[in-house]
Amino acid sequence: xxxxxxxxxxxxxxxxxxxxxxxxxxxxxxxxxxxxxxxxxxxxxxxxxxxxxxxxxxxxxxxxxxxxxxxxxxxxxxxxxxxxxxxxxxxxxxxxxxxxxxxxxxxxxxxxxxxxxxxxxxxxxxxxxxxxxxxxxxxxxxxxxxxxxxxxxxxxxxxxxxxxxxxxxxxxxxxxxxxxxxxxxxxxxxxxxxxxxxxxxxxxxxxxxxxxxxxxxxxxxxxxxxxxxxxxxxxxxxxxxxxxxxxxxxxxxxxxxxxxxxxxxxxxxxxxxxxxxxxxxxxxxxxxxxxxxxxxxxxxxxxxxxxxxxxxxxxxxxxxxxxxxxxxxxxxxxxxxxxxxxxxxxxxxxxxxxxxxxxxxxxxxxxxxxxxxxxxxxxxxxxxxxxxxxxxxxxxxxxxxxxxxxxxxxxxxxxxxxxxxxxxxxxxxxxxxxxxxxxxxxxxxxxxxxxxx
Numbered sequence: 001x002x003x004x005x006x007x008x009x010x011x012x013x014x015x016x017x018x019x020x021x022x023x024x025x026x027x028x029x030x031x032x033x034x035x036x037x038x039x040x041x042x043x044x045x046x047x048x049x050x051x052x053x054x055x056x057x058x059x060x061x062x063x064x065x066x067x068x069x070x071x072x073x074x075x076x077x078x079x080x081x082x083x084x085x086x087x088x089x090x091x092x093x094x095x096x097x098x099x100x101x102x103x104x105x106x107x108x109x110x111x112x113x114x115x116x117x118x119x120x121x122x123x124x125x126x127x128x129x130x131x132x133x134x135x136x137x138x139x140x141x142x143x144x145x146x147x148x149x150x151x152x153x154x155x156x157x158x159x160x161x162x163x164x165x166x167x168x169x170x171x172x173x174x175x176x177x178x179x180x181x182x183x184x185x186x187x188x189x190x191x192x193x194x195x196x197x198x199x200x201x202x203x204x205x206x207x208x209x210x211x212x213x214x215x216x217x218x219x220x221x222x223x224x225x226x227x228x229x230x231x232x233x234x235x236x237x238x239x240x241x242x243x244x245x246x247x248x249x250x251x252x253x254x255x256x257x258x259x260x261x262x263x264x265x266x267x268x269x270x271x272x273x274x275x276x277x278x279x280x281x282x283x284x285x286x287x288x289x290x291x292x293x294x295x296x297x298x299x300x301x302x303x304x305x306x307x308x309x310x311x312x313x314x315x316x317x318x319x320x321x322x323x324x325x326x327x328x329x330x331x332x333x334x335x336x337x338x339x340x341x342x343x344x345x346x347x348x349x350x351x352x353x354x355x356x357x358x359x360x361x362x363x364x365x366x367x368x369x370x371x372x373x374x375x376x377x378x379x380x381x382x383x384x385x386x387x388x389x390x391x392x393x394x395x396x397x398x399x400x401x402x403x404x405x406x407x408x409x410x411x412x413x414x415x416x417x418x419x420x421x422x423x424x425x426x427x428x429x430x431x432x433x434x435x436x437x438x439x440x441x442x443x444x445x446x447x448x449x450x451x452x453x
């Protein structure tokens with residue numbers, strides 16, 4: 001009798017658990033929405049955002065370019081979590097490389113713009129939120145501050161909020177976030193204060209046998225172009241900003257050393273070549289991995305030094321920008337409901353995604369420097385998508401340079417035909433459903449066209 005009673009009790013518990021599970025699924029899971037993006041509600045709103053730039057008045061330059069620069073050490077005084085290698089809630093134990101925020105300020109007498117790059121996985125959204133007000137204290141704002149990061153996967157964490165932030169960067173640390181904001185603002189103020197007349201040139205340099213398509217392998221394509229901007233100041237100091245599409249995941253994933261990964265080796269090598277300050281911004285790193293030996297310091301050094309050598313052997317490709325036009329625009333990026341997948345055809349409901357990841361205000365940013373057009377994206381933007389943007393810019397007599405991590409984050413944006421490939425870029429990190437590769441490419445093309453004279 002006792003056994004029968006116990007079995008009935010267990011059956012009741014199991015039944016209750018199954019009912020609860022069924023209710024949870026019903027309120028939390030929905031089919032993937034594969035409606036073409038052109039038929040969704042956000043599409044006409046985004047078109048209105050972009051059309052607001054039609055006829056954009058580009059202020060005439062008062063004189064040629066002036067440029068200033070600065071860097072601030074952002075290595076914490078205490079060990080933080082390491083961000084960027086899965087659920088790696090480990091604290092760094094050694095400092096292989098100190099990490100920095102590097103800034104270049106460019107002005108043409110009418111407009112001033114700060115280009116800022118952090119030696120971090122990305123520009124944390126919480127940092128961006130605080131910068132919105134703090135930049136005003138030095139006469140800047142998010143509308144003239146172009147943000148990016150090196151995307152090293154061996155840098156500091158503790159900057160995320162919500163459950164997702166805790167998973168990939170560790171518990172939120174208000175003091176660390178405020179420290180980063182203070183350092184960024186100081187670097188911009190310093191760079192602005194030392195700006196002097198300068199000339200600007202740019203180049204796009206092919207680099208062979210450096211990358212592979214880690215999402216689609218041989219079926220995919222790669223963007224193996226090193227894009228550089230060189231600034232020569234009248235005091236003979238030289239600055240360089242470079243961007244490349246290789247993921248900065250060359251160091252060992254289990255390493256407990258704080259490191260700038262290959263971008264650190266690269267900028268250090270450029271400074272040994274005679275540049276006063278070199279800085280790096282992650283390009284369209286989605287789907288792109290670096291070829292080389294087993295992950296570790298050997299690969300870190302090999303990739304960084306190979307890129308530096310490729311540039312040193314191709315400096316003749318540098319061409320002056322054609323004028324001192326300088327304008328930056330930001331456009332709110334409208335997205336559909338998040339579709340975080342749990343299987344090929346099913347995803348969690350938006351309310352659950354937002355509870356875990358939070359809600360932010362992503363933007364697309366564009367900065368025109370003469371005939372050079374920098375395009376900032378809030379994601380791991382795929383290098384497979386840059387060819388069409390290069391072509392759109394070339395048709396208008398401009399050169400395009402796509403960067404990732406412009407201050408918010410919306411996951412991976414990959415080529416549409418790979419959406420159903422079973423890979424973490426598409427399975428776990430493509431947060432807004434199918435079609436967004438074409439959608440963001442269309443938006444960025446319209447941004448390019450809006451900044452044409």
